[in-house]
Each structure stands twice: as structure tokens, then as C-alpha cells.
Amino acid sequence: MNSTAPWSAPARRSRRLALVASGATALLVLAGCAAGDGLGTSPGGGGGGDDDGGGAGGPIRIAYLATGSSLPLFLMAEKYAEEVGIEVEMVEVSSGNDSITGVATGQYETGFAGIGSAAYNAFAEGLPVRYVAPMHAGYIEDYFILSSQVAGSFEEAASVAEDMSDYAGETFAVNGPGVVTEAVLGFALERVGLSIDDINLEYIPFPDQVPALANGGIVGGVLSEPFPTQAEGNGAGFRPWETPDTAPIPFTGILFNTDWAEANPEQATDFIRAYAMAAEELATGGWDTPEMLDLVEQYTGADPAVVAASRQHHINADLSVDLDMVLELQEFYMERGSLNYDEIIPEEEIWDFTWRDAALEN
Structure with missing residues (x-):
């Protein structure tokens, strides 16, 4: 695995292709x-x-x-x-x-x-x-955002994100299962001391995540633009990280x-x-x-x-x-x-x- 992958995920072993039989159409x-x-x-x-x-x-x-x-x-x-x-x-x-x-x-x-x-x-x-x-x-940094009930500013969000292990069992959101935003959330959680298996994951459309961030219904989520910017603009949530100067994720x-x-x-x-x-x-x-x-x-x-x-x-x-x-x-x-x-x-x-x-x- 390329060690320069920007989400710093642990290396995983690639295996030979062996598809399981599927009776589904x-x-x-x-x-x-x-x-x-x-x-x-x-x-x-x-x-x-x-x-x-x-x-x-x-x-x-x-x-x-x-x-x-x-x-x-x-x-x-x-x-x-x-x-x-x-x-x-x-x-x-x-x-x-x-x-x-x-x-x-x-x-x-x-x-x-x-x-x-x-x-x-x-x-x-x-x-x-x-x-x-x-x-x-x-970038993960552009998509991952924390509720204003957890961190009321960028500086507070950055501090909270240093270690979020105490938030195990709390609710985070993405917009659907099996999609790239779910993977982005998983990589972000690894960075803050959690895994996706540690949290309660809800599937909430991007627009609806903004009020959920504002009222504390979710601790954090992964949102595509322009919704993170809207959330920061109205004080609903804050991203803990700036955009890095590295290669972006496809x-x-x-x-x-x-x-x-x-x-x-x-x-x-x-x-x-x-x-x-x-x-x-x-x-x-x-x-x-x-x-x-x-x-x-x-x-x-x-x-x-x-x-x-x-x-x-x-x-x-x-x-x-x-x-x-x-x-x-x-x-x-x-x-x-x-x-x-x-x-x-x-x-x-x-x-x-x-x-x-x-x-x-x-």
C-alpha cells in the first residue's frame, strides 16, 4: 500500500481475486x-x-x-x-x-x-x-465537520479532534451506506482516535445534516460542498482542519x-x-x-x-x-x-x- 495516502489508514493486505458465486440478477x-x-x-x-x-x-x-x-x-x-x-x-x-x-x-x-x-x-x-x-x-479535511454543540469555533474543533475517543457510542452521519462519504468518515474517525465501528452511524441527506449539527443531533458528519461552508456560515458546525497541501483523494x-x-x-x-x-x-x-x-x-x-x-x-x-x-x-x-x-x-x-x-x- 502506498504509505503516502493522505488519510493515513493502516496498511491492508491485498488478496488474489476470487469472486464468490452470486445467484442474484x-x-x-x-x-x-x-x-x-x-x-x-x-x-x-x-x-x-x-x-x-x-x-x-x-x-x-x-x-x-x-x-x-x-x-x-x-x-x-x-x-x-x-x-x-x-x-x-x-x-x-x-x-x-x-x-x-x-x-x-x-x-x-x-x-x-x-x-x-x-x-x-x-x-x-x-x-x-x-x-x-x-x-x-x-480532502477529508474539507468534508469532516463537528457540531457546534461540541466545538463552537474552528479552534475548538481542532482541539477536540486531537482525541475523540470519549465520543465512542455517539452519533455521526453520512448521506448513504456504501458510498465514498462513508469511507471518508471512516478515515477521519481513525485520525481522531475512533473507528467507524465505535460510533452510531446514521444516514442523513446533506441538507438535513446541517440542522442536526446545529442542534447536536449528531456529533459530526461528512458533507459535500456547499453544505460544510453553509454550516460554518450559520454557526451549525466547524471543520477541525484546513485543506492540506497534499494530493487529494479520488x-x-x-x-x-x-x-x-x-x-x-x-x-x-x-x-x-x-x-x-x-x-x-x-x-x-x-x-x-x-x-x-x-x-x-x-x-x-x-x-x-x-x-x-x-x-x-x-x-x-x-x-x-x-x-x-x-x-x-x-x-x-x-x-x-x-x-x-x-x-x-x-x-x-x-x-x-x-x-x-x-x-x-x-
Whole structure:
């Protein structure tokens, strides 16, 4: 394991792939997985495309969530798709699980979701779905927040977080099981002297965690922006740590239906070309320029002032992914019992960079 992983999780032993037999159908497996990707901030209008979309000559149907972390997709669709000569159809869905299910079953050609148990289970079931590029990355320090009933300022939160072993048995929250935010909470708790098995874990949507922090209903939680910034702004809670100057953790990824991508390699590669252009612009210019704030408002309805005040998301301009970091996520889900198989799958089998590499060559 890479010892530089930013959550300082203990090293875990990787094992040879040996999937357990499963009698469940693919759709039942997906339906039993995580309720969301852990990073969506609003319910979608969810629809799905019609049967004549996608494929050579047709629009590429893209499942997205109305959240600021989807900005690379928004920018790609609005600015770079036409430049590379592709037509895209943006379809809002209500959760990362909807995105994974839709991509795996061919309802959408591509989409994004958090790096969570649903995608791993879909791969293990043999469905034609792979991560092909990163979406956004972030930091434990930006997501983990403590109730103002526990710490009434940043300084107090930092002091409390030095050792929270006395809070064993208390309630913490994330927005869903088997999602990346649950892993982030687990890594944060290790840092403060607890484990996720030591606490009472509740699953509460991000917006509802803010009042729960304010009234002490939860000791702490993991929230995606803009909700931590909103909580600090209204005094509901405070983050104990500043954003570090280290590599961020991959949180979400772009998924392909690989049956489509293999049948339409030029279209799939052109999609990644346009997406890479968007990633480079965000990596070099930032996520909070007026143009980017306008795009986020257009797709999500979020107040640009709130988004501008939030801690930024991150993406690598070269669409690189630290698979050692990602492996620790899979190992966390394995330990939590969220996976429908009993041996670690090498991340190189989950991530297929064929189309990314072809796009970057051009």
C-alpha cells in the first residue's frame, strides 16, 4: 500500500481475486447497493434517454447529478463537445446508483458516480461498466465537520479532534451506506482516535445534516460542498482542519458502458478528448471563475456566491488516478461488508484507461 495516502489508514493486505458465486440478477445486485454516490446535493429530475440515442451518429447520453462536483461534465457539454464533433444529451439522475445502473444496462452511454460499492458490485457481477477517468477529488479535511454543540469555533474543533475517543457510542452521519462519504468518515474517525465501528452511524441527506449539527443531533458528519461552508456560515458546525497541501483523494469517476465504447471507439475517445479539455481548464483556471459559477448555477440552481465561498473541488489535468488511494476505498467497503464478493479485485481491472490514453495522444 502506498504509505503516502493522505488519510493515513493502516496498511491492508491485498488478496488474489476470487469472486464468490452470486445467484442474484444484475439489477437486483445494483438495487441492493448504495443509495447514492455520496456527493449529490439535490434530487434529480431523473429521466433516461430514448432508445435511439447513443451509438455511432447518435447523441451520447450522459447521466449526471445536479451537484457542483459535476462541473467537468457541464463544461465539457457546453464548451468542448462541439469542438471535437460529438453530440451529447445530458440526463439528470437522482443518485450515483441510478447512474451506475443506467450505464451498466445501456440506458446511458456514460455517466459519473462516486467510487463506491455499487460500481464494484456491478463489475463483479460481470456487467459492462468501468471507470474510465476521474471526475473530482477532495480532502477529508474539507468534508469532516463537528457540531457546534461540541466545538463552537474552528479552534475548538481542532482541539477536540486531537482525541475523540470519549465520543465512542455517539452519533455521526453520512448521506448513504456504501458510498465514498462513508469511507471518508471512516478515515477521519481513525485520525481522531475512533473507528467507524465505535460510533452510531446514521444516514442523513446533506441538507438535513446541517440542522442536526446545529442542534447536536449528531456529533459530526461528512458533507459535500456547499453544505460544510453553509454550516460554518450559520454557526451549525466547524471543520477541525484546513485543506492540506497534499494530493487529494479520488472521490468520483466517469463510467462507460464498455459494450458501447468498444463498438464506438472513435466516439468514446472523442468524448474523453472533450472531457480532458474541460479538466485542463478547471485544473489551471479553477472551479470558481465567473464562467464556472454560471455553469454550476445553470445546472444545479446553486447560489454562485455560496459556491464561490466554498472550498474547491479538484481534478488532475492529465486525468491521472492514484489507484493506491482508490484501493483503500475498496478495502474499506470490503471491511464494512458492502461488497458482494469476498476477495479484493485489482483496481487495474476496475479502471480502463484505453480511451483516456487514446484521447491524450491526440
